[in-house]
Amino acid sequence: MTDQPSPPRGRPRDPKSHAAxxxxxxxxxxxxxxxxxxxxxxxxxxxxxxxxIYRWWKGKAPLFMEVLARKANQSVQLPDTGSFQGDLxxxxxxxxxxxxxxxxxxxxxLAVELLQDEEFAGAMRDVFVQRRRANVRALVQQAxxxxxxxxxxxxxxxxxxxxxxxxxxxxFDHAPLDKCAARxxxxxxxxxxxxxxx
Amino acid sequence: MTDQPSPPRGRPRDPKSHAAxxxxxxxxxxxxxxxxxxxxxxxxxxxxxxxxIYRWWKGKAPLFMEVLARKANQSVQLPDTGSFQGDLxxxxxxxxxxxxxxxxxxxxxLAVELLQDEEFAGAMRDVFVQRRRANVRALVQQAxxxxxxxxxxxxxxxxxxxxxxxxxxxxFDHAPLDKCAARxxxxxxxxxxxxxxx
Amino acid sequence: MTDQPSPPRGRPRDPKSHAAxxxxxxxxxxxxxxxxxxxxxxxxxxxxxxxxIYRWWKGKAPLFMEVLARKANQSVQLPDTGSFQGDLxxxxxxxxxxxxxxxxxxxxxLAVELLQDEEFAGAMRDVFVQRRRANVRALVQQAxxxxxxxxxxxxxxxxxxxxxxxxxxxxFDHAPLDKCAARxxxxxxxxxxxxxxx
Amino acid sequence: MTDQPSPPRGRPRDPKSHAAxxxxxxxxxxxxxxxxxxxxxxxxxxxxxxxxIYRWWKGKAPLFMEVLARKANQSVQLPDTGSFQGDLxxxxxxxxxxxxxxxxxxxxxLAVELLQDEEFAGAMRDVFVQRRRANVRALVQQAxxxxxxxxxxxxxxxxxxxxxxxxxxxxFDHAPLDKCAARxxxxxxxxxxxxxxx
DNA sequence: TTCTAAGCGAGACGGTACGTCCAGTCTTCGT
DNA sequence: ACGAAGACTGGACGTACCGTCTCGCTTAGAA
Numbered sequence: 001m002t003d004q005p006s007p008p009r010g011r012p013r014d015p016k017s018h019a020a021x022x023x024x025x026x027x028x029x030x031x032x033x034x035x036x037x038x039x040x041x042x043x044x045x046x047x048x049x050x051x052x053i054y055r056w057w058k059g060k061a062p063l064f065m066e067v068l069a070r071k072a073n074q075s076v077q078l079p080d081t082g083s084f085q086g087d088l089x090x091x092x093x094x095x096x097x098x099x100x101x102x103x104x105x106x107x108x109x110l111a112v113e114l115l116q117d118e119e120f121a122g123a124m125r126d127v128f129v130q131r132r133r134a135n136v137r138a139l140v141q142q143a144x145x146x147x148x149x150x151x152x153x154x155x156x157x158x159x160x161x162x163x164x165x166x167x168x169x170x171x172f173d174h175a176p177l178d179k180c181a182a183r184x185x186x187x188x189x190x191x192x193x194x195x196x197x198x
Numbered sequence: 199m200t201d202q203p204s205p206p207r208g209r210p211r212d213p214k215s216h217a218a219x220x221x222x223x224x225x226x227x228x229x230x231x232x233x234x235x236x237x238x239x240x241x242x243x244x245x246x247x248x249x250x251i252y253r254w255w256k257g258k259a260p261l262f263m264e265v266l267a268r269k270a271n272q273s274v275q276l277p278d279t280g281s282f283q284g285d286l287x288x289x290x291x292x293x294x295x296x297x298x299x300x301x302x303x304x305x306x307x308l309a310v311e312l313l314q315d316e317e318f319a320g321a322m323r324d325v326f327v328q329r330r331r332a333n334v335r336a337l338v339q340q341a342x343x344x345x346x347x348x349x350x351x352x353x354x355x356x357x358x359x360x361x362x363x364x365x366x367x368x369x370f371d372h373a374p375l376d377k378c379a380a381r382x383x384x385x386x387x388x389x390x391x392x393x394x395x396x
Numbered sequence: 397m398t399d400q401p402s403p404p405r406g407r408p409r410d411p412k413s414h415a416a417x418x419x420x421x422x423x424x425x426x427x428x429x430x431x432x433x434x435x436x437x438x439x440x441x442x443x444x445x446x447x448x449i450y451r452w453w454k455g456k457a458p459l460f461m462e463v464l465a466r467k468a469n470q471s472v473q474l475p476d477t478g479s480f481q482g483d484l485x486x487x488x489x490x491x492x493x494x495x496x497x498x499x500x501x502x503x504x505x506l507a508v509e510l511l512q513d514e515e516f517a518g519a520m521r522d523v524f525v526q527r528r529r530a531n532v533r534a535l536v537q538q539a540x541x542x543x544x545x546x547x548x549x550x551x552x553x554x555x556x557x558x559x560x561x562x563x564x565x566x567x568f569d570h571a572p573l574d575k576c577a578a579r580x581x582x583x584x585x586x587x588x589x590x591x592x593x594x
Numbered sequence: 595m596t597d598q599p600s601p602p603r604g605r606p607r608d609p610k611s612h613a614a615x616x617x618x619x620x621x622x623x624x625x626x627x628x629x630x631x632x633x634x635x636x637x638x639x640x641x642x643x644x645x646x647i648y649r650w651w652k653g654k655a656p657l658f659m660e661v662l663a664r665k666a667n668q669s670v671q672l673p674d675t676g677s678f679q680g681d682l683x684x685x686x687x688x689x690x691x692x693x694x695x696x697x698x699x700x701x702x703x704l705a706v707e708l709l710q711d712e713e714f715a716g717a718m719r720d721v722f723v724q725r726r727r728a729n730v731r732a733l734v735q736q737a738x739x740x741x742x743x744x745x746x747x748x749x750x751x752x753x754x755x756x757x758x759x760x761x762x763x764x765x766f767d768h769a770p771l772d773k774c775a776a777r778x779x780x781x782x783x784x785x786x787x788x789x790x791x792x
Numbered sequence: 793t794t795c796t797a798a799g800c801g802a803g804a805c806g807g808t809a810c811g812t813c814c815a816g817t818c819t820t821c822g823t
Numbered sequence: 824a825c826g827a828a829g830a831c832t833g834g835a836c837g838t839a840c841c842g843t844c845t846c847g848c849t850t851a852g853a854a
Contacts, residue, residue, distance in 0.1 A: 010798025011850040035314045164362030188390035195389035208829030209819040406803030407845040445806045512629045560758030587789035588782035605825040
């Protein structure tokens with residue numbers, strides 16, 4: 001029994017408007033900051049009616065979630081340098097490069113939303129956070145396979161360690177997220193993973 | 199020559215209003231969530247005119263900063279268990295207890311603000327963040343004194359590791375900040391600190 | 397080439413809101429007096445958002461100007477009793493009847509505004525004042541046509557005399573604007589018009 | 595037995611403040627218009643506390659009433675040119691000179707108040723309006739004494755005619771209040787007074 | 793072709809909160 | 824007791840967005 005999602009009747013969604021809204025959202029966010037990023041401004045910037053935004057997104061949060069998806073969809077191919085620390089350094093270098101430039105305003109914006117809306121926090125967690133954590137988990141499994149890390153390594157703690165620092169620096173801006181940071185954090189994570197006699 | 203800050207003229211600030219606003223801010227935040235916490239509602243709850251709030255605070259951000267100061271001013275006395283890991287576990291246990299209960303809504307609220315306002319982010323960093331980091335720094339110094347940790351331990355990284363995870367869990371709520379978490383994080387931090395051959 | 401005032405786009409103005417605001421303005425004015433007649437109260441009384449008032453009127457002054465236009469739009473048909481004094485008495489009797497009852501609060505309200513705003517005073521002068529003066533001017537021309545008044549009668553002075561007294565009594569309330577007043581003023585105006593050897 | 599109005603105790607009223615307020619009121623009124631003439635601005639301009647104004651006056655209305663009293667207190671000495679029309683022309687010339695220059699903003703300001711407050715309207719009527727009308731009444735009596743006008747001349751109507759036009763022109767500014775106007779109005783008033791066969 | 797359904801730009805609508813201003817009152821210190 | 828300073832409650836201001844609701848006009852597949 002196929003689940004027919006009803007035959008598409010009426011005028012189909014205009015892909016130009018769709019794209020224009022996503023672009024406008026990002027543009028306004030970058031130019032004016034999130035506090036000034038209202039639906040009205042996005043609509044104006046996109047040359048689109050407000051209703052067209054509300055028709056397709058419930059609010060700013062899901063809209064920016066899609067913007068982030070657009071910008072961050074390039075599937076990361078996992079590195080394999082031979083050592084866990086090397087792999088992690090490579091992964092984080094790439095991640096941090098994106099996160100500290102293009103994605104930075106987006107992630108901060110989404111953080112604002114998820115801090116105020118439990119439901120949206122759940123959605124974000126299930127989509128973006130898990131995706132990134134999965135990469136690290138994979139590296140850990142790889143290292144366990146190589147017997148580089150103990151089988152009972154606390155994977156979640158390693159993930160928390162890595163992404164905790166990342167978000168912390170994204171929020172407070174007190175230290176950079178550059179290549180050097182990637183190396184240091186990978187080192188710390190490795191040490192923590194190895195010595196995981198909880 | 200003492201710096202006389204001008205003799206106090208006019209009617210002095212009413213301490214009752216002052217306290218009522220701080221209490222009301224916290225009450226409304228807890229009861230209705232930060233999204234619904236408007237200046238108007240706080241004023242109504244406090245039985246105070248809006249102007250009285252605007253006279254003393256520039257907006258919600260500085261107001262809640264003072265609320266947090268009130269709630270978090272109890273000076274933590276540093277533990278001395280004999281080992282760095284023990285000390286850190288003790289410190290974090292106390293910190294997490296506060297942060298995951300009373301302070302939780304406050305810290306999330308302030309995060310919302312600092313993510314949208316660079317200037318306020320700076321203020322928060324200089325006051326609260328530094329205060330908490332100072333505690334950890336002190337423990338690290340203690341441990342270095344005991345030759346438990348190398349003299350060139352990367353103190354800042356240790357701090358980032360600890361508070362990164364704390365904020366990360368505060369934001370996404372994907373794991374608790376309980377006694378067990380304190381122990382695990384202390385363990386990871388110790389491992390990272392010892393093995394700090396950057 | 398007709399002057400196309402642009403095709404109407406977007407949702408058209410809601411005539412119900414329009415009427416509700418005008419009615420509410422009048423109601424509140426009558427019930428609470430002009431000092432208490434705020435835009436907010438009018439909006440509340442009309443069951444309308446404040447913005448809907450500000451969208452269509454610049455402030456209380458133009459709003460009440462339209463209210464007055466509504467109430468006073470019945471075109472007066474000029475009397476023709478055979479004598480100037482009779483005509484004027486008839487005209488003033490009708491005018492005073494309206495002005496001392498329904499229109500009274502409106503005219504006082506508009507006076508408040510025009511006394512504080514030169515620009516609005518100009519608008520009022522060009523619309524309402526001129527309309528009323530035109531009636532008297534027409535009567536004077538009629539009388540000149542009948543050789544009842546000299547050709548060089550100072551029409552403007554006659555208008556000033558008549559409406560001067562009307563406004564003066566509207567302001568200070570020291571004497572009525574009834575049928576008797578109409579007769580007396582018509583008599584005085586006639587005497588002044590005849591004897592106009594400046 | 596002297597009527598001691600209670601022995602003056604405490605610090606007596608500061609005449610400098612008193613004068614400063616009156617001056618400031620007039621200054622602000624002239625410089626910024628009545629709409630912008632708030633008690634706060636007057637107090638600031640006078641270098642006086644708001645309370646000092648509220649202690650001595652109930653509001654703007656009575657305050658400006660006193661300002662007007664200051665400016666208009668020069669007792670007019672009634673002219674006696676031999677004819678009613680001449681006398682009236684002389685009186686009005688002087689009155690109009692003051693009313694169309696210095697007193698203009700004050701009278702418009704007071705008109706705003708009395709239009710919104712019946713009680714204050716009464717006060718104004720009993721003081722200023724009556725004072726001015728008394729002058730005209732005296733001229734009429736003089737003329738009756740000279741048998742220039744009938745004994746049953748409608749004095750009140752003559753007053754209304756004269757001051758009606760004056761206020762009307764003050765409000766709408768459609769015609770000047772100059773010497774010429776005085777002459778014309780005196781002429782019209784005389785004609786109306788003579789022909790007063792009501 | 794005509795009909796029907798939905799998308800779309802435009803913009804009015806009822807609301808809510810903003811941050812400011814002023815009204816009047818109250819409280820403190822100094823004269 | 825008066826006066827200057829200025830904090831206080833209260834309430835209206837005019838503006839900005841929210842999210843919803845008509846409008847007239849496409850733009851498609853179905854009849």
